Amino acid sequence: MSDHMVFQGCTGWEKEAIRSYWLQKMPRIERLLTRFPEDQRELRLTATRKPKRFEVRAALLLPTGSLVAEASSSTDRDAVDAVA
Secondary structure, X not given: OEEEEXXXXXXXXXXXXXXXXXXXXXXXXXXXXXXXXXXXXXEEEEEXXXXXXXXXXXXXXXXXXXXXXXXXXXXXXXXXXXXX
């Protein structure tokens, strides 16, 4: 699966923390997508740092349609968990 991550307003260490935590969640998501060819799956993750909160949006593009999840939380891990 190809992926694309965008970080807005995040510090360098926040970017790495979010990227690392998201990669821990990926095997769970990939297990659900085994019916789709690897080259036809694309994931776009956007993490935005706002004052006092993080907003995370994931868009999964598949040949049959798209799935989008959005979450907002005071911590980056809670937002990533909600999206996953």
